[in-house]
Amino acid sequence: MKNILDKYDLVVGLEIHVQLNTASKLFAADKNSFGDAPNSNVSPITLAHPGTLPKPNKAVISHAIKMGLAINCDIAPYTTFDRKNYFYPDLPKGYQTTQDQHPICRGGYIDVKSGDGIKRVKFNRIHIEEDAGKSSHDAEHEGSLLDYNRAGTPLIEMVTEPEISTAEEAGNLLTEIRKIVRYINVGDGNMEQGSLRCDANISLKPKGSDKLGKRVEIKNMNSIRNVQRAISHEVERQADILEVGKTVLQETRGFNDETGETTGQRTKEEANDYRYFPCPDLLAIHVSEEWIAEIQATLPQLPHEVLADLQTNFDLSAYDAEIIADQKELSDYFYATAKLTSHFKRIANWMIGPIKSYLNDSNIEIQEAVIKPALLAEIIEMVASDKLSFSMASTRLLPALIDSPHQSAFDLAKQMELLQSDDQDELVKTIEDVIASMPDKAKAYKNGKKGLLGLFVGEVMKKSGGKANPKVANKLIAELLEK
Structure with a gap:
């Protein structure tokens, strides 16, 4: 791909769909939950029965504003919903309620790693929309099976400007978005469950040219690696077309994760094909400065802020800080332990070493660990004061404490005769x-x-x-x- 990019510039814009973790759906009180029995979370509103009317979910608006604030967007004081008309068998109404003219957020940016430096990727907008249902196909049934549980679940769509220039940047941006989504608790970010999905608009243009090439949209990718693979494949496919003097067809394509290739699905629709118009059933929503301030006050430290804080105020290496800042639960655990012992490097060493091994062996997350921050701090203080060797602490005392987490670390080490002798x-x-x-x-x-x-x-x-x-x-x- 490097030789190709010596001749062409790669231009990528991403559309990232984040499913929000509200208790109910966007316009109905139906439960918003993954993995329930098919068609168990539906109502006349979800199924678009005649005469039913939508009612906006305030928590959805709040979540969208929260994400906008986290990525430096301007929050719209006035936002509206529109109808986007297209037919899919799993879209009960025959149209999708979304935002076109007046989205909830405009602009914004995220700084991501790019090669040896940092690149600022700008966003065009964040808008709110509802998800469609899900079609299933298997050998046991003739035709398709439709599950409407997902229909009407709330999404935000985050649309970048077309300025991503490598597959690496795209992957790093998605990684950062997933971290932010989880840090601020607006969604779970689980791509394998479809609660974070990505469409990539990809094109090539002659090196240094201001004129964009024909773009191809790759739809519904559910892993960061697949987004990067799809971009790499499209670079080669489009370059092969351009090299023989042909024109790239503007179309929608799908990505096959088994072959690593994209395949054509349909000619790309333009905005006028969707026949957008204001939704007559929903009034405009006015967002006050007071409401924005309330939401702003609930934002925790964001991943990049935690990363900087761990290096600046706790003197951790970039490597240690990146691992701990990767998940809010990990950084919360570090901060809680750091309140009880000032041996910050030792905390990081334990978290990245013995504690991580314990979590992996037990197949649990840090918040489920029986070794709570107070217990880890006690162990660290014992090792730091030469009462106990690190080897004894990590190989013998830690497993014993996992089995008896309510005991004092010192008392258990004494019972097990692990304390270092002063004789x-x-x-x-x-x-x-x-x-x-x-x-x-x-x-x-x-x-x-x-x-x-x-x-x-x-x-x-x-x-x-x-x-x-x-x-x-x-x-x-x-x-x-x-x-």
């Missing part, structure tokens, strides 16, 4: 026994092979059952070997 006389005797058992190594050390010190320390730790203080042992071994 210097006993330690000296252990060291003398180890030196006596390896006379040749002791002689080699005295003759200049100082690297053997680690061997003696290891043997002393073994013989003491890990209870010897390694710092004290190191000093005493060196002193006794020099005699």
Whole structure:
């Protein structure tokens, strides 16, 4: 792809659909829930029975404003709904209620990684719309099966400007959006369940040209990797067409994740094909400055703010900070632990090391862990004060605390005889026994092979059952070997 991009500029615009996690649907009181029995969350409004009228869900408007504030949008003081007319068998009304002329949010931007730098990707708008139902096809049934549970569920569509120029930037933008959605709790961002989906508008133009090429829209991709694969494939496909002097057809295509290729679905519709017009059943919504301020006050620290904070105020490396800032639950856990111990680097090491292994082995998330911040802070303080070695803490005490999380870490370590010994006389005797058992190594050390010190320390730790203080042992071994 690199050679192709020496001759052409790639231009990508993304349309990201985020399903909102409100309790009910956009215009009906039906339950908004994934995975329920087919057609169990429907009502006459969802099924578009004659005479039914929609009523906007205030929580949906609030969620959309919240997302707009999180990505630096201008919030519209006046917003309206429109009808977008097209036919799908799983769209009960035969039209979709969306926003065309007066969307809830305008503008906005997100800064993303691009190569070795940072690129600001600007947004055109965020608008609210309802989702369609879901069609299923299987070998057991003739024709299609329709599940209307998803019909009417609330979405926001986030539309970028056409200024993404690599598959990497597209992937990084989606990753950041998913983080923000989860941090501010407007959705779960689960792409595998379809609650975050992406359409990509992709085109090539001659290097340095101001004139955009014909764009192709790839619909309904449900993984970040597939978005990147689809872009890479389209770059090659469109370049092959342009290289033989042909014109790229403006169309809608689908992506096959098994073959890694896109296939044509239909000629691309223009806005006038949808025959947009204001929805006569819904009044305009006025958004006050007071309401915006209330929503702004509920915003937590955003992922990029947490990332900067962890590096600036807690002195974490970029690597450690990125891992902890990746999920709000992880950063919350770090901050809670950091209130109880000032050993910030040790907190990160434990979270990225032993705690992460425990979560993976148990197949749970950090918020489900029985090792709460107070317990981790107690362990860290014991290790930092040389009461307990990291090895004993991570391999023996941690598993025991997982089984008995209501015990004090110190009390359990004492019961298990894991605490490091302060008895210097006993330690000296252990060291003398180890030196006596390896006379040749002791002689080699005295003759200049100082690297053997680690061997003696290891043997002393073994013989003491890990209870010897390694710092004290190191000093005493060196002193006794020099005699």
